[in-house]
C-alpha cells in the first residue's frame with residue numbers, strides 16, 4: 425500500500441494532524457496498533473483515570489477541525505481559576521481567567537473522550553485509517569520509507585510522521601537521538617469524589633516529594649469529582665499504591681490539606697513513571713516527529729498534549745503552504761520550518777517545568793523562603809500574572825492559524 429503521507433499513531437496528536445490535512449489533496453494513511461474503535465459514551469460511566477487540561481489554544485484547534493462538539497456532547501469540565509501553593513511554606517498564587525477577560529483557563533477532559541471525538545471525525549473523513557497496524561520495521565527504499573507491520577503487511581510513503589507517543593517506534597527505528605532523564609518521580613492518577621465542590625478550579629499543592637494536583641471533573645449533580653495527579657518519589661508511590669482505598673483517601677485528604685474536605689472515594693489508581701525526553705531533532709529528510717514522540721515533559725503544568733496539538737497544527741500549516749507552492753514536502757528545508765517554529769517553544773516550556781520542579785524539590789531553608797516570597801510577590805503583580813495566564817491559555821508565542829482567534 426502506498427500513500428503520500430503516512431502518520432504512525434492515531435492518538436490525540438496524530439489524529440489532529442490527519443484532520444488538519446484533510447483538505448490538502450494529499451493521499452494520507454494513518455496507522456495505529458490499536459483497534460481505533462469509538463466506544464459508546466454513557467454519561468454515568470466512571471471517569472477514565474487519564475485526563476488532560478486542554479488549553480484554549482487546543483480547544484480552538486479541535487473546534488476548527490470539527491471535533492469539539494464530540495467532546496462537549498460527552499463530558500468536559502471548564503475551569504476558570506488555578507490555585508498553587510507551597511505545602512511546606514506560606515507562599516501561594518491564584519490565577520483567574522477573568523484577569524485577562526477570558527471565560528475559562530481551559531477544560532479538563534478525559535483522554536478517551538478527546539480521542540473518541542477525533543476518531544469519530546476521522547471515521548467520517550476520506551482519510552485512510554488502518555487500525556490494528558503495529559509498526560515493527562522501518563527502512564529507506566529509494567525516496568520512500570518502507571514500513572513493515574507486525575502482521576507482515578508493507579506500506580510505503582515519501583513522507584512519514586511519527587505520532588506514536590513517548591516510546592515512539594518510528595523514532596527508535598529511524599535512529600533519532602534523544603536527550604532523556606528520569607524525574608525520579610512516579611505519578612499516581614485516579615478520579616476522586618470529594619466532600620466539597622471543586623469551584624471550577626485547578627488546585628496544585630507542592631509537597632516535599634512533588635506536586636499534587638486536583639483537577640475539576642464534571643460529575644453528576646450533587647457529587648464533587650476531581651482527577652488527581654500525585655507526583656512523588658518511586659518508593660512513596662509504591663507505598664501509596666499498596667494502600668487500601670480507605671487509607672489512600674485518608675492520606676490524600678491529609679496531603680491536600682483537606683482543601684476540598686474529605687476525599688470520600690477513589691477510583692482505580694494508575695501509577696506512571698515520569699521521564700523527560702526530547703528528540704535532538706524533530707525532522708530529517710522525509711520524517712517529522714510530533715507530540716510525545718518528539719517530547720515528554722513533567723505533567724505539573726498539564727502542557728504535554730497542548731504542545732502536541734500545536735506541533736500538529738504548525739506541521740499541517742507548513743505542509744499546506746509548501747504544497748501550494750509546489751515544493752517537495754519531504755524536503756528537509758520544508759520540514760525544518762516546522763522544527764524552527766516548534767522546538768524553541770517546546771524547549772522553553774520544558775525548561776520552565778524543570779525549573780519549577782527543582783525549585784519546589786529544594787529543601788534548604790533559603791530556597792524555601794525565596795520561593796515562598798517569590799510566589800507571594802508574583803501573586804501581587806497583576807501584569808506578571810497575566811503573562812502566566814496567557815501561557816496557560818496557550819495563546820503566547822508563534823501561533824498557527826488554527827489556534828488564532
Ligand SMILES: Cc1cc2nc3c(=O)[nH]c(=O)nc-3n(C[C@H](O)[C@H](O)[C@H](O)COP(=O)(O)OP(=O)(O)OC[C@H]3O[C@@H](n4cnc5c(N)ncnc54)[C@H](O)[C@@H]3O)c2cc1C
Pocket residue numbers: 432433434435436437438455456457458475476477478557558559560587588589590592593594611613653696714715716717723725726727728729730731732
Ligand atoms: C500523569 C500525566 C498527566 C498528564 N496530564 C496532562 C495534562 O493535563 N495536559 C496535557 O496537555 N498533557 C498531559 N499529559 C501528557 C499527555 O497525556 C500526552 O502528551 C499525550 O497523551 C500524548 O499524545 P500523543 O498523541 O502524542 O501520544 P499517545 O497518546 O501516546 O498516542 C500514541 C498512539 O500511537 C500508537 N502507537 C504506539 N506505538 C505504535 C506502533 N509501533 N505502531 C502503530 N501505532 C503505535 C498508540 O496506539 C497510540 O494510539 C499528562 C501525562 C501524564 C503522564
